[in-house]
Amino acid sequence: MSHGISPLAPKSVPHLPPVAGVRLATAAAGLRYRDRTDVMLALFDAGTAVAGTLTRSKCPSAPVDWCRARLRGGKARALVVNSGNANAFTGKNGRDAAKLTAELAAAAAGCKPGEVFLASTGVIGEPLKASAFDGVMGALVAGAHPDRWLDAARAIMTTDTFPKVATASARLGSASVIINGIAKGAGMIAPDMATMLAFVFTDAPITAAALQTLLNRNVDDTFNAVTVDGDTSTSDTLLAFATGAARARGAPRIASASDPRLKQFRVGLNAVLASLAEQIARDGEGARKLVEIKVEGAVSKRSARRIALSIANSPLVKTAIAGEDANWGRVVMAVGKAGEPADRDRLSIWFGGIRVAHRGERDPAYDEAAVAAAMKKPEILLKVALGLGRGRDRVLTCDLTKDYIAINGDYRS
């Protein structure tokens, strides 16, 4: 199956500069694919702090279990990510495969297995032959280089149609620090393939605890505000690594997420996470429209989020947008089923900035031709005002097309 590059792919790919203390390499271990790389290794200098957020699935993959246990240590020397096999629902074999992968990487990199972080994406339920890494680990370590960002993003792709990278720089004390990110994920779960994976790398000297707090604050409005199909992966993983190498250039050591010197860094980190999250929505399986859903006037932000997700995950809303139909009746339905406070007679709805429904009825001034033109655009803004309170939130999603069914429903080849 070839589905080409998403029409919503970013027009240009930013260049990612080196991050002091990080080296990258990729290889083809032959796990599932032919003629492409399927494993990436990142090596970190001693003293690198790590933080992360992992899937809330009750049936997580073996690498997720591995990372959850190792995050407590807060120290990282290596990251190994493979595509082609998710090492999920693989029982004791899976735990052994994760352990072996970490041991092989540790031996080659000269660190402890507990300082190696892991992520896997691909088929669920198939045993991962971690011994395949044995043949490539030495070459990966030997060939690791500060300038392999796009290669790394390519090696972790599954049904992604383009590699996802983002970068920002920030002033920290008297130094400039870099924040680079790479990600993959085309559905919350792609066909047979699991997962949204994202990795962030910085040379800022930040403790693991402060980095964790920053991630927690940022993930809710970036990665957690994106949905393709409402299906949560067994393997969703976001890890952030801070080498601290910028300290040599005069950056201060930061031990608190509230440190005022982090102001620019916080903005940069949020921008990187938000860009990667948006790129995932832009590469949603079969997507032809990027849809931003804004809900305001809810009783709380939490309530606004739930209503926005109810709209974003409604198959009827998503198919209507695929059909370029400003079907606000289905939006009313999705608001109504969210289980959150809503008053039909105060509800207003906009498509592409044009109000189509007002206070519980079709807007009398609604110009069907203008709305039809707005619905033809590749990016659709859908706004709902509840008129109850001051809670507001926003989520990103994409439309639901026949290609989603083709990608996920056609017979296995």
Next chain:
Amino acid sequence: MSHGISPLAPKSVPHLPPVAGVRLATAAAGLRYRDRTDVMLALFDAGTAVAGTLTRSKCPSAPVDWCRARLRGGKARALVVNSGNANAFTGKNGRDAAKLTAELAAAAAGCKPGEVFLASTGVIGEPLKASAFDGVMGALVAGAHPDRWLDAARAIMTTDTFPKVATASARLGSASVIINGIAKGAGMIAPDMATMLAFVFTDAPITAAALQTLLNRNVDDTFNAVTVDGDTSTSDTLLAFATGAARARGAPRIASASDPRLKQFRVGLNAVLASLAEQIARDGEGARKLVEIKVEGAVSKRSARRIALSIANSPLVKTAIAGEDANWGRVVMAVGKAGEPADRDRLSIWFGGIRVAHRGERDPAYDEAAVAAAMKKPEILLKVALGLGRGRDRVLTCDLTKDYIAINGDYRS
């Protein structure tokens, strides 16, 4: 758009006998369709009790509001149902249209407007021109007849591909009573059209309160256990009418749902509701497979229901079944995201009675050819054992095909 009759339609349609005290009529009021009936009227003899369950949507239609207020009275003399227009999200116009419809029916039938029950299904957000009923109400009352069950079921169809009827009889004291049911609904919301509607009619002498208790007990494992797309309509309505006419034939008057004389009636009522609910799943938009999902070994029935619904509403599970792919990895994903207690390493999964995963790993004895053959059948049983407790439940759904997208996503004609 013509999509033919669902391949899952029942092979034969049962004959529905008259229910003493009920007369039916249909007409073409020209609300939206050409060359078909779009309104049905049921007339009930004096003394008819009514009970019902209505959508939990926070944005219900005007007829739902009307019925909710009138159910308190517990008495019914007429039911008016139209297709083509849902009278939902129509503001004050909608309330006025519902009132006018009830007044027109009451005047023609010689009863009070508060004894008239209403349901509407069709486009959301378009004003319902209730004055259109003025021209047909007299003829409807004059032509009402005990033998119009299939006509009635046809008049309330929207995107349904076949009329949905069911019947049962039960011994009540020394008399035999009839329980007839009709329903419509092809998605929880069909394209532009709202709604699951179901109406049950019996000549048993049962008080409104007892009938309400019986409905509440039965609806959870019948209509509430069916999902097509997880989208809850603004208009879902189930009403039950008991004329009491069987009292003249010696049936005792029943004032408690726990009355032991109701034993057969309870079985019959459950059979009628279960049959109608299954027919709705069989007519799911674009459906090619009827899917029964059984979850056992959960910590409670409620937990089993939530896990079953998480599986049933997962686009990735539904597209896999459309592709005849026993993709248990996606079932693991759906169990994991349900948010209910689950232990990956105790989980077992069966497709078509064949165990494909056992205790958190692929079943070593799993015969791929046998499973492939099972997946080709039009009815798929998917069983999940959690191994935690004794909670079990079952839901019905259908697969997700390109036809669902075509029905709901193609440009409005």
